[in-house]
Amino acid sequence: MRRPSARRTTALLAAGLLLPVLAACGSESDKGGSTEAGDSALVIYSGRNEKLVKPILDKLEKAVGTKVEVRYGDSAELAAQLLEEGERTKAGLFFSQDAGALGALSKEGMLAKLPSSSLDAVDEAYRGGAGDWVGLSGRVRVIAYNPDEVAEDEVPDSVHDVVRPEWKGKVGFAPTNASFQAFVTGMRVLEGDDATRAWLKGLKDNGRTYANNLATLDAVESGEVELGLVNHYYWYERVAEKGEDEVDAKLKFLPGKDPGALINVAGVGILKDSEQAETAQKAVDYLLSEEAQTYFADKTKEYPLAAGVTSSVEGLPPFDSLQSPDIDLGKLESLQETLAMLQDVGLV
């Protein structure tokens, strides 16, 4: 008979649907309790990955003495969410993966001005022009190379060289990666659109594209390509994970203020309309403190930007020795034109 068994199935399905709902409602009411108590909690919107920053945000909770709730998301999407929330936002602090998202909030006047004690903790180049966000850690663009395929002294000193004929089919890069796009924007600011377009065309002819920096590094590692345009810390993370002997690829830090040596920063800003401004300021102070800066140096393998902390990561060139181009990170806002150019050239 068909009908009764159909009915039984429906009942089974209904039960299957209802059980987890009840379970979820139960856990929601548990959470409800903690939210009531946590009205004074500091809410952080973090565009940085949970895996990277949760340990330091856990410590931050102890340091500021208030409960901290973190919402993780994509930096750009969280910025859009904050813009929609406007003055009713529940966030006290925005922790962004890059300067662009902080710049967008600053432009809309959503960030509170930071005290000079916070701002002066880092170099002028790595904080917001309006004094309402501050960089915490930096990552630099480098060329990864495979020493089995190419000798150290043959590795190009400039990204301009990788478009030469001898590197045809030997350069890996990730055109959809935000850091790569920031670097192209930097090149446009430094050298103009025409030169950048020509370079991108050359790169397209010479290069092989990958989904992200890690895949690019893997390709260098396996010898699929000889050179890879990546961020420095992926290599150091790989080494920390596997040991230096297990990693074939090496890094070249570019000299001479080459656009290929651009530094990107992650940073924080306090939401102006937040009632948690005071706690948020304590959190900013903590993130600029020696303890937090040391965390970024040791754990995320980035360059700490404050508290005089220098990275203890073995083999990492000192921050002062980096010859990065002089560029106002605020100008990297013109990312849209970069994307249009990448699309024109056919890279994304």
Place this chain on the structure above:
Amino acid sequence: MTPTESAARPAGAPAPAGRRRFRPALGAPAGTGRRPPLVLLVPACVAALFALLPLGYLAVRALERGPGYAWDVVADERTLHLLARSLGLTAVVVAACLVLGVSLAWLTVRTDLPGARAWSVLATLPLAVPSYVAAFAWLAAVPETGGFTGAALALTLVSFPYVHLPVAAALRGIDPAQEEAARSLGHGPVRTFVRVTLPQLRPAAAGGALLVALYVLSDFGAVSLMRYDTFTRAIHTSYRASFDRTPAAALSVVLVVMTVALVAAEARTRGRAGHARTGGGTARPAVRTPLGRRRLPALAWCAAVVAVAVAFPLGTLGYWLVVGSSATWDLAALTEAAWATLGVAAAGAALTTFLALPVGVIAARYRGRGPQLLEQSAYAGHALPGITVALSLVFFAVRYAYPLYQRLPLLVGAYVVLFLPVAVAATRAAVLQAPPVLEDVARSLGRSPLRVLREVTVPLAAPGVAAGAALTFVVCMKELPATLLLRPTGMDTLATRLWTETGAGSFAAAAPYAAALIVLAAVPSYLLGRHRT
């Protein structure tokens, strides 16, 4: 109708069209009634209004710098170019999904294919594979699969169950007597399938195809990884590169217009034939066609599809686990995320199905502008990228439902807005197969509209509605953009954990979450299969 219009109507002129808006479906007996009863109309309107929320938001955002600005964004030459690319991809994926979905449905439901039920369950699972995981898997295995081919491949393999499930449900519901009559009149099995079976599958297949089309239009994960530039990409660029919501909204409006056009086109393919069978339930299921010598190729076909759509991504996950050093079996986190996922997805599926029921019944039983508008409203926002829908709910919740903001009920509401059409399509196809004459009989016996619905329509349509609920459940489970923005702070679903781990490059740690998504998706399809064989 405005009062002026009715005043201007000369005496003796035909009754205003407004009154005839709700015409009963052709072929339905006269007693069907001219307009849907309030018990259907009111909840259907609520559901439709709910689904229209994103459009209200888009109007506000797109026009905030004046219509001129919005027009300039849309009228750009590149917009047309991207639109053409999006539509090209959509056409290819839809065609491929129809071939895969219909062939698998027929083989598993109507032939003596060995292990038919297992194949049927397996064919549902690809739906649980997030498009970016599929794209990742292909790119890792075959780095050359970029561009159009790669995007079409990845999207087809994750979305063909949208066609397979409703078509399989329809095949089960078709009265076998018609096919037997065709066979007895000398039609061979192929001709019977083409002339008798296929036309009856049309509503289910077209409904599924529409869902596939809208899914392809809205997808960002696969096309961005495969580097195939589509319209959605332009919208994301606007958010990510310029942090500007106005051009994103203006472009999104184009997607809405396109959706309405596609829904209207699908409605045209419906034709006027009735698809109901004459009895409530057949006394016996259709006789399965013996495959004979074609059994082996049929098995090979099913195996090939399942291999590339299910085994391949699962294999990739296994590979991630083996080679990755980030593999940490955090069982507590996995269990917690799995329970949270089951909870919100079940609540989302339950509420979506409930609200889709009146819309689906009206769409199946009544013709005319009103019902059409209702159904189109349900679909209107379905091709929008998840981030746009999520932001629209942020916009409304912050202003009008602040206590609910970033709480579970709002997240469940977001799933309704996002996935209402999935359940509506299934409900409509199922109700179409149920004979309206039984409803008339019930009505003539004095049953109230609510009781007709409860005692006749819903029980008859139950298998199809349940299939729709299962489908909705699976797509809720893997939803990411809206979940990220609207979940209660601190809550994690399998999809958000998967996103976190892959975002940190920890593919080995990500693998268990992706695998759990696929395994959990098997549960509803397995339950659905229980009464079939």
